[in-house]
Amino acid sequence: MTQIKGFKDFYLLTESVVSKGFKIIPEGSSLPTSGIVKFGVDPTGPDLHLGHLIPILMVKKLKEQGMSVQIVLGTYTAMLGDPSGKDQTRQMLSSSQTKANADKLISQLERILGTDININFNNEWFDKMSMTDLLQILSKYTVDYLMSRDAFQKRQESGATIGMHELIVPLLQGLDSVELKANVEVGGSDQLFNFLLSREVQTKAGQEPEICVMAPIINGTDGRKMSKTFGNCIYVNDPPKDVFGKVMSISDDTMREWYPLFVESYDAKEHPMKLKKALAVHITNIIWPGKGEDELKGFESQFQKGVLPDNIPVYPKSDIVSFVSTMTKGSKSATRTLLQQGAVTVIRDGSDQKINDIAFQLNSGDIVKSGKRNYGQVE
Helix, strand or coil, X not given: CCEECCEEEEEXXXXXXXXXXXXXXXXXXXXXXXXXXXXXXXXXXXXXXXXXXXXXXHHHHHHHCCCEEEEEECCCHHHHCCCCCCCCCCCCCCHHHHHHHHHHHHHHHHXXXXXXXXXXXXXXXXXXXXXXXXXHHHCCCCHHHHCCCHHHHHHHHHCCCCCHHHHHHHHHXXXXXXXXXXCEEEEEHHHHHHHHHHHHHHHHCCCCCCEEEEECCCECCCXXXXXXXXXXXXXXXXXXXXXXXXHHCCCHHHHHHHHHHHCCCXXXXXXXXXXXXXXXXXXXXXXXXXCHHHHHHHHHHHHCCCCCCCCCCEECCCCHHHHHHHHHCCCHHHHHHHHHCCCEEEEECCEEEEECCCCCCCCCCCEEXXXXXEEEEEC
């Protein structure tokens, strides 16, 4: 693979791709400075997280170099569900669900990329496609080829089911590229199969195949794969305080993994705490321009000087698991894990007590602290 200068772990897919071996790239490859760069996201949910942000920053870099940005919101494909990286069939969504999610994603994308981008909904062209059109496209590809993708191989080995509708999602992604005449597409490394097929679809449509840029799949705040299921995401719509605090909560190993993805140069010999603060400021400023330095001041005042934050939110009295789940907007299973890890503290009568007992009884006036950033007071 050829590394793109200035962005660690971004790679180009070009003409020298060897099918199934996925050997990639002639040295010295470069990206165009004009034409169309495509970035697609299926609106299966209303929030972008830090894992999405890495390829979005690459799109921003290409935009600054002169390329026209075409965003594809998969309002059609989201109803089917992209199987990339999934070990089971996604739940199919309604058109109203995908449209509502898409509307929320647009504001997040525009905050990072600016409003001078082109927003496309892929149902606009797929709704016009007839059954005859679809069958003609499907006739050009074999089931064996579509089944060769890694995610499907793993499902077959485990005995999990594969929906017929899932087989055609990569083809539809390729048709998105044909519709937009994309020159470059950016996405995660879990999109490798889709990218290869998109290039083939473009070639069969008489177009020059797009260059594809893959970004790494990063770990979440707890060191596991970033996932809404694990509750370890940093969301683009998180308030600046939460973004900063979540970055400060990561391990030093995760910090070293994230650093070269977001910061083009840094001194790895610096003290880890200094590096982590700088990374937290940088990521907060990417998501909320100009807010990183303010959050650093607040962090140093609150956590390093032992000062409680102002305006701690008040929640109704309940059991400790329900209270912390409400306070952190997390699942009860995630809260039980926090308790087991000793990450929940109750401040009562001026003294702190770490809580790991799910049967602990809260009193009115107690202040509950979860992790390093979440506070709530019992009504």
